Amino acid sequence: SREVQLAARPVGAPKPSDFAVADVTLPPLQDGQVQVENLFLTVDPYMRGRMNDVKSYTPPFALNETMTGGALGRVTESRAEGVPVGAYLLHDQGWRTHANVTASRARVVPAIPGVPLSAYLGVLGMPGLTAYAGLLRTAEFKAGDTVFVSGAAGAVGSAVGQIARLKGAARVIGSAGSAEKVAHLKDTLGFDAAFNYKDGPVTGQSVAQQLRDSAPDGIDVYFDNVGGEHLEAAIASLRVGGHAAICGMISVYNATEPSPAPRNLAQVIGKQLTLRGFLVTPHYDLYETFVQEIGGYIASGEMKFDETVVDGIDSAPGAFIGLLEGQNTGKMIVRLGNL
Ligand code: NDP
16 A cells, blocks of 8 residues: 655645655454555645644644545455445545555445546535535525635535525625636636635735625625635624634634734624534534435536546645645545546
8 A cells, every 4th residue: 555644744834745655564454344445535624734733623643654534445355244345435544545444434435427436525525514514504594695605616615605506595705716716616606706815915905805895785604714814804794693604714724823814803793793613523414415415416417516636646745735725626636546
């Protein structure tokens, strides 16, 4: 098996030398385990936090050990009842080409005609469920709401905006980091408005001003993937009684100093806002409903999803670094070529 290990804890943005790729021999299978050949790995923003040596909601990666994360593999050997050779398995032993997986901690998934298996790592997996639960449960979205989502061209954000549209949002606004992404949101994903937050420093327009221009009458729901200045802008634009689901704050993951924004937090009082942080983990009770519903939207063509695919285990660190730099549209996927 070839595996990616954490070689050094990054300071600021991760760099290639923070990772090592090594060949290892897998131990013999134990009862209840299966061996899988991974087809796809996922790199996700939360992994940046796991590279730091601090307690968080997921424990830190250990130095010089193989990193873990979501992966989709095919079972090549089985010592687990009910998980036959050939089954597709969604598991948490990513960042390696092959893995011994405890079957009770993994999920067998069916191949869906017309949908790539990698969708289980994106729109039909953890990021998709994050969008679904965060919008519908945490933000308490209802038809007629005007919704703003940051990180809108990414895996979570692109699902949030489309689910809001399909469930009757009055208006959906997104922000992203390039003109191409903004055009894609409006032309292909059905956003009513979108802006490039990187234009700000060029035009002198703050994110708050860009949001005001896109939503002159304010917003009811904010889905936060970015934090910092975006959260400040959303607080300024939220109407009285508005809700925000605080999903992620990618603008601060590489920061070595705390962000001064949001500087207008006191507005939550007068506007009686609800800002609620959430993790996807406790929402897996929704998983079957979510797959049915979102799978249906995808099959009917009402919902679209994008993937940026990088090939080979040796490219996984670069894919992760690229994700944090915004090189992806939709889900960033590492394909291992074992299909
Ligand atoms: P994305 O597919 O959205 O990829 C990350 C994107 O973040 C990049 O493409 C880039 O897009 C954007 N980005 C990077 N730096 C900045 C910055 N400084 N300011 C604004 N945008 C930036 O990732 P995911 O969809 O997987 O995750 C989105 C968010 O959701 C993350 O914050 C993540 O931590 C969070 N999350 C939370 C979960 C939970 O349980 N609470 C579960 C899953 C994800 P651009 O070109 O637009 O800058």
